[in-house]
Amino acid sequence: MWLDRLDIRNVRNLAEVSLKLSAKFNIISGANGSGKTSLLESIYLLSCGKSFRTHRFSNIPTQDECWMGVYAKLSGKDVRSIPIGLEYRDRKNIFKADGNRLKKASELAAYLPVVVIHQESQRVFTQSPKYRRAFLDWGVFHVEQCFLSTWQNFNRSLKQRNAELSQRNQLSSIDHWNIELSKSANLIDVHRRQYLDKFVLLFNHFVNKLLVINGEIKVDYRRGWSEKEDYLDLLRASLEKDRIMGYTQRGPHRADVSFKINGTPLHEYVSRGQQKLLVCSLYIAQAALYSQIADRGSIFLMDDLTAELDAKHVANLLSVLDELDTQVFVTTPDLKLLDTGLLLESKTFHVERGVVSEVL
Ligand SMILES: Nc1ncnc2c1ncn2[C@@H]1O[C@H](COP(=O)(O)OP(=O)(O)O)[C@@H](O)[C@H]1O
Numbered sequence: 001m002w003l004d005r006l007d008i009r010n011v012r013n014l015a016e017v018s019l020k021l022s023a024k025f026n027i028i029s030g031a032n033g034s035g036k037t038s039l040l041e042s043i044y045l046l047s048c049g050k051s052f053r054t055h056r057f058s059n060i061p062t063q064d065e066c067w068m069g070v071y072a073k074l075s076g077k078d079v080r081s082i083p084i085g086l087e088y089r090d091r092k093n094i095f096k097a098d099g100n101r102l103k104k105a106s107e108l109a110a111y112l113p114v115v116v117i118h119q120e121s122q123r124v125f126t127q128s129p130k131y132r133r134a135f136l137d138w139g140v141f142h143v144e145q146c147f148l149s150t151w152q153n154f155n156r157s158l159k160q161r162n163a164e165l166s167q168r169n170q171l172s173s174i175d176h177w178n179i180e181l182s183k184s185a186n187l188i189d190v191h192r193r194q195y196l197d198k199f200v201l202l203f204n205h206f207v208n209k210l211l212v213i214n215g216e217i218k219v220d221y222r223r224g225w226s227e228k229e230d231y232l233d234l235l236r237a238s239l240e241k242d243r244i245m246g247y248t249q250r251g252p253h254r255a256d257v258s259f260k261i262n263g264t265p266l267h268e269y270v271s272r273g274q275q276k277l278l279v280c281s282l283y284i285a286q287a288a289l290y291s292q293i294a295d296r297g298s299i300f301l302m303d304d305l306t307a308e309l310d311a312k313h314v315a316n317l318l319s320v321l322d323e324l325d326t327q328v329f330v331t332t333p334d335l336k337l338l339d340t341g342l343l344l345e346s347k348t349f350h351v352e353r354g355v356v357s358e359v360l
Pocket residue numbers: 011012013030031032033034035036037038039059060061062063
């Protein structure tokens with residue numbers, strides 16, 4: 001599926017934007033502050049009801065406006081078009097797809113799988129494990145139908161167990177939650193492991209296409225509790241310790257994935273430009289794996305593609321993105337930095353003070 005039409009109302013400085021898009025490659029150019037990132041942010045909002053720039057939704061609508069909306073028509077080969085939309089009014093989100101109001105953002109996410117690379121994406125390597133879990137779980141969520149409900153069960157049981165711990169209840173009343181937790185924890189672990197096994201092959205493939213590094217990348221998954229221990233036994237045995245801390249200390253909510261080159265954390269080993277190409281390899285592999293497993297494309301957003309990269313690497317990255325079975329959106333401050341002549345099928349848009357027009 002791809003976004004065929006996109007309408008944006010009141011997202012930051014984009015007061016009213018209506019676009020007919022390319023199913024393959026969309027290039028968005030414009031000076032700093034013109035609204036390029038806001039355009040990608042709008043697509044991302046539509047895909048999952050979240051922003052990659054802020055947790056505060058109230059900051060996103062255009063100043064002095066009290067609402068915003070993003071609407072699109074999704075098209076696909078041999079399927080009818082589906083209208084989808086997101087509105088934010090009175091501090092509430094409204095999601096719609098195919099004429100129906102949806103209860104949750106996750107239902108919208110199933111229609112529109114979006115992979116994004118933005119200014120902060122390098123934190124997937126440099127910062128806390130929550131970013132690597134978010135990366136991993138995006139992949140599992142989109143390829144494994146039952147993952148969302150397993151994850152929701154896990155969270156519900158975790159909240160209940162933590163509440164029981166703080167009330168200093170006896171093992172007999174907590175054990176029900178230990179059993180529930182361990183069932184979903186083991187499933188989450190299996191799904192994550194299966195996903196990573198497939199992912200690592202593609203990740204290495206794209207690393208080899210995009211850059212040269214001196215050494216082998218090792219991807220290590222830690223599930224959040226010892227490989228040697230049964231999770232139910234661990235929950236039972238750690239009751240007192242967990243009680244003192246006031247929460248469940250081990251489990252899939254503490255999982256992590258480490259990326260190392262010759263034993264050194266990847267981000268300490270490579271240059272900034274190389275790190276950016278590794279981030280690209282990571283997310284391109286994720287989009288490619290989604291296409292392989294789901295047999296449909298995702299939407300790939302890449303903000304400021306040219307930043308920190310030389311001309312040769314920019315050209316190489318463009319051709320790798322062009323070969324992907326996804327609809328691509330990239331932004332650049334200057335069209336001269338991108339040689340788009342070899343792209344199979346593309347449209348170019350120019351943004352000026354929130355007004356977007358196609359470059360013909
Ligand atoms: N809520 C808002 N209302 C109006 N303008 C905003 C809002 N939030 C940010 N802006 C402005 O939107 C403009 C576009 O930002 P951005 O999309 O990040 O530009 P670019 O990516 O092209 O550099 C900036 O000038 C910014 O100050």
